[in-house]
Amino acid sequence: MYEKREAIKVSEAVARVMNYTKTGEKEYIDLAEAEGRYLAEDIVADHPIPPFDRSPLDGFAVRSKDTEKATSDNPVKLQVVETVGAGHVSSTSLEAGQAVRVMTGTIMPSSCDAIVMFELATERNEGDQTYIEIKRSFESGDYVSKKGEETKKGEVVVEAGTKITAGVIAVLATFGYSEVPVSKKPVIGIYATGTELLDVDEELQPGKIRNSNAYMIISQIRQSGGEPKYFGKLADDFDLCYEAVSESLTSVDALITTGGVSVGDFDFLPEIYTKLGANVLFNKIAMRPGSVTTVAEKDGQLLFGLSGNPSACFVGFELYVRPWMKTYLQSPKPYLQIVKGSLTADFPKPNPFTRFIRSKVEYDNGRIVASPVGMDKSQVVTSLAYTDALVAVPGGTRGYRSGDEVDILLLSSEGSKEPIKDFMKVREGSL
Ligand SMILES: Nc1nc2c(c(=O)[nH]1)N[C@H]1C(S)=C(S)[C@@H](COP(=O)(O)OP(=O)(O)OC[C@H]3O[C@@H](n4cnc5c(N)ncnc54)[C@H](O)[C@@H]3O)O[C@H]1N2
Ligand code: MOO
Numbered sequence: 001m002y003e004k005r006e007a008i009k010v011s012e013a014v015a016r017v018m019n020y021t022k023t024g025e026k027e028y029i030d031l032a033e034a035e036g037r038y039l040a041e042d043i044v045a046d047h048p049i050p051p052f053d054r055s056p057l058d059g060f061a062v063r064s065k066d067t068e069k070a071t072s073d074n075p076v077k078l079q080v081v082e083t084v085g086a087g088h089v090s091s092t093s094l095e096a097g098q099a100v101r102v103m104t105g106t107i108m109p110s111s112c113d114a115i116v117m118f119e120l121a122t123e124r125n126e127g128d129q130t131y132i133e134i135k136r137s138f139e140s141g142d143y144v145s146k147k148g149e150e151t152k153k154g155e156v157v158v159e160a161g162t163k164i165t166a167g168v169i170a171v172l173a174t175f176g177y178s179e180v181p182v183s184k185k186p187v188i189g190i191y192a193t194g195t196e197l198l199d200v201d202e203e204l205q206p207g208k209i210r211n212s213n214a215y216m217i218i219s220q221i222r223q224s225g226g227e228p229k230y231f232g233k234l235a236d237d238f239d240l241c242y243e244a245v246s247e248s249l250t251s252v253d254a255l256i257t258t259g260g261v262s263v264g265d266f267d268f269l270p271e272i273y274t275k276l277g278a279n280v281l282f283n284k285i286a287m288r289p290g291s292v293t294t295v296a297e298k299d300g301q302l303l304f305g306l307s308g309n310p311s312a313c314f315v316g317f318e319l320y321v322r323p324w325m326k327t328y329l330q331s332p333k334p335y336l337q338i339v340k341g342s343l344t345a346d347f348p349k350p351n352p353f354t355r356f357i358r359s360k361v362e363y364d365n366g367r368i369v370a371s372p373v374g375m376d377k378s379q380v381v382t383s384l385a386y387t388d389a390l391v392a393v394p395g396g397t398r399g400y401r402s403g404d405e406v407d408i409l410l411l412s413s414e415g416s417k418e419p420i421k422d423f424m425k426v427r428e429g430s431l
């Protein structure tokens with residue numbers, strides 16, 4: 001029997017999901033494997049950077065007071081008594097009128113307090129002695145890269161929840177993290193439901209289509225920092241689906257199903273949630289695509305019932321699964337980043353529900369513009385290939401014109417700490 005569903009707002013649906021956040025445990029992994037993972041701890045500098053006063057130039061380490069009187073007419077002459085490369089420590093205690101030849105990165109010789117770059121010194125040999133002439137004075141500290149000038153000991157250099165990029169890896173290596181504390185990846189189970197589904201390597205048959213959603217979701221989970229656990233596809237059979245869903249819950253942090261959440265005769269997810277005794281957080285959202293996206297909770301574990309329609313499934317993941325996963329990974333920015341930019345094409349459809357137009361963002365004269373990438377229907381798959389943003393057209397509007405300023409949800413940005421609020425309306429009347 002068909003049951004009418006109450007549509008809730010997108011912001012409310014996200015908030016209900018986020019009432020069930022968890023954070024992953026900490027584990028240690030090899031630095032070389034750490035890219036793309038999320039830090040489980042603040043990284044605190046256990047030593048200053050630079051760790052010692054050093055020369056930032058190839059040149060000569062000098063005692064500044066020896067250069068006090070140097071001018072172009074009256075150059076000061078210093079004797080070069082040693083050459084030291086980075087990694088070595090000067091063994092000389094300098095006397096007045098002496099200098100040490102040093103390379104970039106060399107620890108400052110103890111009795112020197114300034115660096116004169118090669119370009120500012122004239123070198124000459126007299127017998128077996130080398131001398132330099134300097135035509136200007138140097139202050140104490142001139143051109144010395146001071147210990148701790150970049151980072152003081154005890155400073156937090158990277159915060160917990162940060163995604164590990166090449167730059168973070170450089171910092172971790174600097175501070176000796178051969179093993180990196182990261183949040184365990186949330187294990188997200190996936191079931192694709194539908195008797196019509198073929199495996200990717202199967203020939204098409206009448207009435208059947210290939211299962212694209214499972215592979216799309218696997219990729220979305222990885223992109224959000226999680227570990228997909230694909231259980232396979234299920235034919236539309238209640239007992240089969242119930243058993244499979246109920247059994248899988250023991251081995252995952254959350255479960256995604258795709259398909260079978262609407263009101264069709266073979267849409268079994270709603271009944272499965274009932275039989276499991278799960279609490280349905282919502283089963284209708286005032287959005288397109290993905291209005292039938294359903295989320296249920298059993299003993300604190302979430303079951304994301306994404307739509308079978310590919311675009312609806314894609315959008316449902318980005319809006320509801322992703323922030324939950326990012327919070328598991330301790331990201332301080334779990335929500336989708338929203339920016340304002342202009343639309344490059346008319347979008348004349350009236351919208352009772354908020355519409356998320358699959359789009360691609362680009363920069364035009366320094367401004368962000370979003371171009372819709374294909375047919376705007378829930379069942380469409382091909383437009384997803386170019387989608388890296390969703391343009392939000394709020395419910396109650398009569399469509400937008402090219403050039404209108406709109407809210408753009410960026411899918412390839414790390415995220416935002418601000419939860420989704422109501423989207424900006426350009427106009428309420430007809431075009
Ligand atoms: N009477 C009504 N009918 C429908 C409503 C409604 O409100 N009243 N909602 C429509 C909307 S909106 C959507 S979205 C779909 C959602 O359907 P389900 O989530 O129940 O998904 P299915 O019925 O299983 O499949 C829908 C569609 O998607 C294809 N599909 C399913 N799984 C996959 C997959 N893994 N890979 C690729 N494509 C998949 C499936 O073949 C169907 O064509 O319901 C509307 N109906
Ligand atoms: O849930 Mo459907 O995708 O809104 O079209």
Ligand SMILES: [Mg+2]
Pocket residue numbers: 259260261262263264266267308
């Ligand atoms: Mg259905």
